[in-house]
Amino acid sequence: MxxxxxxxxxxxxxxxxxxxxxxxxxxxxxxxxxxxxxxxxxxxxxxxxxxxxxxxxxxxxxxxxxxxxxxxxxxxxxxxxxxxxxxxxxxxxxxxxxxxxxxxxxxxxxxxxxxxxxxxxxxxxxxxxxxxxxxxxALLGGKVRDSVEYSAYLFYKWAAHPEGVPAEPDDWGAAVDPAGVVAQARAFTERYGFTSFKLKGGVFPPDEEIAAIRALAEAFPGHPLRLDPNGAWSVETSLRVAAELGDVLEYLEDPALGTPAMAEVAAKAGVPLATNMCVTTFGEIPEAFAKGAVQVVLSDHHYWGGLRATQQLAAVSRTFGVGVSMHSNTHLGISLAAMTHVAATVPDLHHACDSHYPWQSEDVLTERIAFEGGRVTVSDAPGLGVELxxxxxxxxxxxxxxDDGALRDRDDAxxxxxxxxxxxxxxxxxx
The missing domain is CATH 3.30.390.10 (Enolase-like, N-terminal domain)
Incomplete structure (x- = not known):
């Protein structure tokens, strides 16, 4: 039938x-x-x-x-x-x-x-x-791997939201200095088995974030490390940080804002540059690739229009010798399942994917998706393999x-x- x-x-x-x-x-x-x-x-x-x-x-x-x-x-x-x-x-x-x-x-x-x-x-x-x-x-052509590797997504973090603000408690503690960042990384490793680490930067002056990456390199020797200041640095600052951390960084993500600035940095940095900011649509690819502004594109199926568009991006990137991995914003298990399915079908996925999921204490699924050894097993159940x-x-x-409308639009400022x-x-x- x-x-x-x-x-x-x-x-x-x-x-x-x-x-x-x-x-x-x-x-x-x-x-x-x-x-x-x-x-x-x-x-x-x-x-x-x-x-x-x-x-x-x-x-x-x-x-x-x-x-x-x-x-x-x-x-x-x-x-x-x-x-x-x-x-x-x-x-x-x-x-x-x-x-x-x-x-x-x-x-x-x-x-x-x-x-x-x-x-x-x-x-x-x-x-x-x-x-x-x-x-x-299977609908996307079939998996080429049985599990997908994810990276620990480290953040500078307060111990709690401001006093008097309704919020859910968490047990991660504060991370506002190198020691706090390393402690957070250890917690991620103990809970989920991650073996690579990305720090969200652009929060403190660059020398403080350089110190945090150096502390991570000492605590986790030989493990892939990334730093992402979200375009907060000038070209000059980006080059200085690249020179300071070139021996320990897997890549530097969006150190400067925009393709022209990224191209300037890429030409002299000696460290691969990744992006989820200057290349988020197909129309932005020609300039960035022609100028050599990025060496890794971080796809996000929410940005690009879905899972099939992510596959198309991976194919275009492969044609031009540009690496590909996956970006993450705050998301729940449905998105993690979708990311895992499409990541399983991308042949040249040589960098662990980002995921905010460990930070989210709440979900809409009957069973949370598990990380084992920093990886998520690719489901072979029909569909995404999740249940609301x-x-x-x-x-x-x-x-x-x-809510009175104050929280219905995300506003970090x-x-x-x-x-x-x-x-x-x-x-x-x-x-």
């Missing part, structure tokens, strides 16, 4: 999930961050799930997008982009603004659409896989409904102003 793959219902559930006080160059994470859970249901009663950003601008685009999917085939993945082009974007939401947390560069309507499409594509692939009895990686916890989803949605009222979003380069 042939499965009926007609989409008969789409459910959008915005939620707020707990987030620790992680620091970056823009400020600090809010105590709760918005995510959007997408469910696509077929005529046969099969439901596929996806996840993307939950800020208001994404939800406002997802709602009309969802209505246009009714009656379409869940297998019509290319049609998702056609539908997205038919949905108008409020220019006031994106014009001249920077993206989530200020860490992706300038927003455009097309970037916004792709971030919405990505969640729906994953939901459709999940439903299609369940209907056909195939894992998502309906009670937990309802609880996190209720938190979103009860606003969160910092709770503790430091005079804080303004730093101009770049900061140093």
């Amino acid at each position: 042939t499965a009926d793959l007609t989409i008969t219902a789409v459910h959008l559930t915005p939620i707020l999930v707990a987030d620790p006080p992680l620091l970056n160059t823009q400020g600090v994470h809010q105590p709760y961050t918005p995510r959007l859970i997408i469910e696509v249901e077929t005529a046969d009663g099969i439901t596929g799930v996806g996840e993307t950003y939950g800020d208001a601008k994404y939800l406002e685009l997802a709602q009309p997008f969802a209505k246009k999917l009714m009656g379409r085939q869940v297998s019509d993945l290319n049609g998702l982009f056609t539908v997205a082009d038919e949905v108008a974007v409020d220019d006031s939401r994106v014009s001249g603004r920077v993206d989530v947390g200020g860490l992706r560069g300038v927003q455009t309507a097309d970037k916004l659409r792709l971030s919405v499409v990505s969640g729906f594509e994953v939901a459709c692939l999940d439903a299609l896989g369940k209907a056909l009895g195939l894992p998502v990686h 916890d309906r009670d937990r989803l309802a609880f996190l949605h209720r938190r979103w409904l009860d 606003a969160a910092m102003r709770v503790a430091h009222p005079d804080w303004v979003t730093p101009s770049v380069p900061r140093w």
Whole structure:
């Protein structure tokens, strides 16, 4: 009997999930961050799930997008982009603004659409896989590895959110100096078995972050290390840091802002440069690759428009001799499962992927995804191989409904102003 793959219902559930006080160059994470859970249901009663950003601008685009999917085939993945082009974007939401947390560069309507499409594509692939009895990686051409390696994502961090701010407790403790960063890395290793480490920089003056990387190199000799200041440095500062840390860094991620500055750094640094800021769309590839501005592109299926676009990016990068790995922003288990499926299909994945997942104490799945030896096993179950916890989803949605709107859009600078009222979003380069 042939499965009926007609989409008969789409459910959008915005939620707020707990987030620790992680620091970056823009400020600090809010105590709760918005995510959007997408469910696509077929005529046969099969439901596929996806996840993307939950800020208001994404939800406002997802709602009309969802209505246009009714009656379409869940297998019509290319049609998702056609539908997205038919949905108008409020220019006031994106014009001249920077993206989530200020860490992706300038927003455009097309970037916004792709971030919405990505969640729906994953939901459709999940439903299609369940209907056909195939894992998502099989729908993408088949896996080339049985597990995917992830890197410990280290952050400078306060011990807790500011006093008086409602928040969920965490047991990670503070990390505001080299000793704290090393202690955090040890905790990641003990809990999850990670063997490579990435530090989110751009928080303290460069010499302090150089000291932190040196401390990590001493504590974990021979382990891959990365530093990501999110474009907070000048070309001169970037070159100085590269010279100081060239013997221990696997790569330096987005030290300077924009392709021209990155190209200047790359020409002299002697250290590979990675990016998730100056190359986040296919249109940004020609200039960056022609100028040799980046040696590793960090894909993020939320940015690029889904899992198949990630495969396309990997193929283009391979053609030009540019490495590829995966970027992460605050995400839950649905996104981690999707990342793992597509990463399993990319032949030349020579760098461990990023993941925020260990920082997220809350999830919408019946069972958390496990890291063993710093790796996630690729599921062979139909679809993504995950199941929604309906009670937990309802609880996190209720938190979103009860919010007065202050947390429905991520704003790291606003969160910092709770503790430091005079804080303004730093101009770049900061140093």
